Amino acid sequence: MLKFDDNRFVPILRFGSQALSNVITGNVDAQELIWSDFMNRTEPNDILSTLVNCEDCVVLTSVLVLVYNCIHENEFRSKTLIESHSGIRFLKLLLERADTLLEDESSQNFELMYALISRLIDFGFFPSLYDSLNNPSIQVPTRHQIILLKILDSVFFSSSLKINETSISLCTRIVKGFNSICPRVIYIMQQAENNSVVMENSHLLYTALVLFLQCIGKLSQEGDREMRECLSKEGIITSSISLLFQADKTLPRMTNATTLVTQTHQQASSDFKFVKRDIVKIIGNMAYENKIVQDEVRELGGIPLILNQCNIDDNNPYIREYAIFALRNLLINNPENQKLFEQLTPIETVQHPVLQDVGIMTELGQDGKIKFSIDPSKNGRK
Numbered sequence: 001m002l003k004f005d006d007n008r009f010v011p012i013l014r015f016g017s018q019a020l021s022n023v024i025t026g027n028v029d030a031q032e033l034i035w036s037d038f039m040n041r042t043e044p045n046d047i048l049s050t051l052v053n054c055e056d057c058v059v060l061t062s063v064l065v066l067v068y069n070c071i072h073e074n075e076f077r078s079k080t081l082i083e084s085h086s087g088i089r090f091l092k093l094l095l096e097r098a099d100t101l102l103e104d105e106s107s108q109n110f111e112l113m114y115a116l117i118s119r120l121i122d123f124g125f126f127p128s129l130y131d132s133l134n135n136p137s138i139q140v141p142t143r144h145q146i147i148l149l150k151i152l153d154s155v156f157f158s159s160s161l162k163i164n165e166t167s168i169s170l171c172t173r174i175v176k177g178f179n180s181i182c183p184r185v186i187y188i189m190q191q192a193e194n195n196s197v198v199m200e201n202s203h204l205l206y207t208a209l210v211l212f213l214q215c216i217g218k219l220s221q222e223g224d225r226e227m228r229e230c231l232s233k234e235g236i237i238t239s240s241i242s243l244l245f246q247a248d249k250t251l252p253r254m255t256n257a258t259t260l261v262t263q264t265h266q267q268a269s270s271d272f273k274f275v276k277r278d279i280v281k282i283i284g285n286m287a288y289e290n291k292i293v294q295d296e297v298r299e300l301g302g303i304p305l306i307l308n309q310c311n312i313d314d315n316n317p318y319i320r321e322y323a324i325f326a327l328r329n330l331l332i333n334n335p336e337n338q339k340l341f342e343q344l345t346p347i348e349t350v351q352h353p354v355l356q357d358v359g360i361m362t363e364l365g366q367d368g369k370i371k372f373s374i375d376p377s378k379n380g381r382k
Helices: 007-024 028-038 047-052 057-071 075-083 085-096 098-103 109-122 126-132 143-158 165-193 202-222 225-233 236-250 263-271 275-287 291-299 302-307 319-331 335-343 353-357
Strands: 360-364 370-374
Touching: 007 028, 007 057, 028 057, 028 075, 047 057, 047 085, 057 075, 057 109, 075 085, 075 109, 075 126, 085 098, 085 126, 085 143, 098 109, 098 143, 109 126, 109 143, 126 143, 126 165, 143 202, 165 202, 165 225, 165 236, 202 225, 202 275, 225 236, 225 275, 225 291, 236 275, 236 291, 236 302, 275 291, 275 302, 275 319, 291 302, 291 319, 291 335, 302 319, 302 335, 319 335
Parallel strands: none
Antiparallel strands: 360 370
């Protein structure tokens, strides 16, 4: 890659990048000529990567405008951007600067970057771009992929979802990405449960998990029947139930009353905030007027699991409400699920740490009702 570390080169880079940007604006022939040259350069002579790596915001603005104008209405050039070595180098360097650009309120470079990536998503290139940013050696989503997911998440929540062939392809890739990280997340939870050392880059895994769940939640909520069928076909219910089983086992419910007396579990629960809530939300959305999903959740043992989420949990705001909504969607017009629900009986009580601390114990009576008793060993404790 060309390097211009000396600040004396900045005026030259400004002039050159602005001139190129002006030349290609509205000039299709110039766009084709320049784009073909830029996309076929080797790394030592990669002009785009050199410009996007320049710290000067004026230079960056010019190169972003140049690239955006070249791809905005041209699907072919957009495709070459994500398939060529030059294009991927440019996009990686650009994504690496995303956080810095977001903090810089003096320029519109973040908005330009967002518009550029959004355009690639609109053309249906998210799956290819996400795969191109992969690094098999670390076995978790890369930082570039995380930033791309953040942009996708923002695109989802800033515009209405259009159901078409592109969105179905996008849906498929998102679920496959979620399915691929679920076993690793479950493994990390098991490590936390056993007080083992957590694997390296687990923070990237958690961030990717939350972003995948948010995107899938959006797809399951606003998508039509075809979209939900796509989610179901790709195995979203199986992965979600498996993950929720482990999360329910590893991550205790946290409230203001229990925080001080459950410090050994507090860290694990805090590391996976919102995960249980978002899974329950997805299951509830998927079960709406869908007997296939309703039956699948029952067969996977998900109904008692969802019922167990009907509690307040500070690390999963509104999970109780989402769980009640999910149960409603699982039971309505499904006699098999209703019968199973009616047959559920209490097995045992779980001691509440606050009550236990003051000597009050709970037990299950023969009539199935909860009874309270006083622990003599703590009698008179203040």
